[in-house]
Amino acid sequence: MFDSSLTHIETPLQDVVEPQHSVQLRVELSQLLNRHFLHGASRKLPAAHRLWSEGDRRAQVYCVRSGALSFSRMLPDGRRVVIGFAYPGDIVGLGSEVHAFDADAIQLTKLDAMSIGAVHQAVSADPAFARLVQAEVSHALSSAYGHVIVVSKLTATERLAHFLVELSERNRRRGNSPSSVLLPMRRADIADYLGLTIETISRTFTTFRKAGLIAMDEPSVVFLTGLRRLLVLASGNGDADQPVESLRLAA
Amino acid sequence: MFDSSLTHIETPLQDVVEPQHSVQLRVELSQLLNRHFLHGASRKLPAAHRLWSEGDRRAQVYCVRSGALSFSRMLPDGRRVVIGFAYPGDIVGLGSEVHAFDADAIQLTKLDAMSIGAVHQAVSADPAFARLVQAEVSHALSSAYGHVIVVSKLTATERLAHFLVELSERNRRRGNSPSSVLLPMRRADIADYLGLTIETISRTFTTFRKAGLIAMDEPSVVFLTGLRRLLVLASGNGDADQPVESLRLAA
């Protein structure tokens, strides 16, 4: 039981952010979360409020019920790096005893909390929950690796395409439409997540819009009208294909 | 035992690549490795040879005895991303059932192998080994997070400083001198690791040399003559201090 728990770590096929929960695991998920988190304390965190700070000792593990969180870190000179986001259904606070990043609500966010002790108990008592926990840790690892690729080699265009595809994939896995995504975070968060500036983010959105890849009425709702081409961009197919060609022409 | 194993994950204080093995853990380490890896098959991998490829199913877990490995991934258009390196004492192959990256020897590398089954057994039988495994996974996670920061926000100068400091810290933890580092990998590997080009790496080395931060006789041996200033650069203290000032003047 123990042996398999640590080593039986499933890795996503691609540099995708979401855990590739198999269908069965996905089915189990809501029951599991309810079983273990419902009896924990519930918490409501207003937008821009901090759940924990870098250096804090972890006291609770949370399940995001609604809203969204950002994980970020401040460099000494004020530059900020956003490591990732958490959305409803995600379990956050696993992986380290001392938090390595700040966690902030980017919207009004509802969380269910479990104490560390309760997590320990649940892990030993419930193999399915143990798998869930391990899947979350594994997911975090492959997500981080994927993100390294995105920020170290992709162009601004490719990074934003990747970001949108990431959210689209998440929607699809959740049974929602993959052809539109909600952006609960501000442009600054996206910029700091992708290693770019808000101006570049904004300009790239405009480029995408003019190229017919997306449509936006409000900044926080994006319709992926050219999902196929976005996918090509997101995977880093550089200059090999025509989609980029047409994009350059349109830009 | 099981409960603590997954959640009792120690995280490095900083965005450093090496696990912050406490003194006691470090002391245990050699015994542990010998106990569990000595009876496994030993393997000698020539430079530039591949240990595993992306997509391969994991069959073995290895302990690096000598030499060095690189973990990398190829983008569709030929761009390469180096995710990290492994040096003697590192345990590699944990964390996912299907390898997410290629593993290549960058030197003649000696490895001791354990089958997955043996790892499972050892984890359940030996709590200390379980801690070691969990420390490696935890280390990989925080290492990946730290690397995201490096490649997403730091300048070329800061990235290379960070890289050198990383290796210096490793030396110090191992009881070796922190004031010089060996670079077993080629410039191309460093470039792909830091998200830069070989030309930029080379130029930055030259800048460091002219600024008195380092000294080099051969490309693979670097004396960190200005370790203090390198540390400041590595932490991303941007333009706040004088070290960068003097560096700009010297460049």
Next chain:
DNA sequence: CGGCCGCTTGACTATTATCAAAGATGGTGG
């Protein structure tokens, strides 16, 4: 000895950051 590979350096280009300012949007107080 010669060719190959890796490192360094130079000239130029290009992508993205920076600086600046003008619309939107949303919330608050008069």
Next chain:
DNA sequence: CCACCATCTTTGATAATAGTCAAGCGGCCG
């Protein structure tokens, strides 16, 4: 209820960092 203010987003002009293209140097191995 409307006006004002703050905040966020978009757009424009310019600058800087790193990339690209190209060539020369040096060591190592056949």
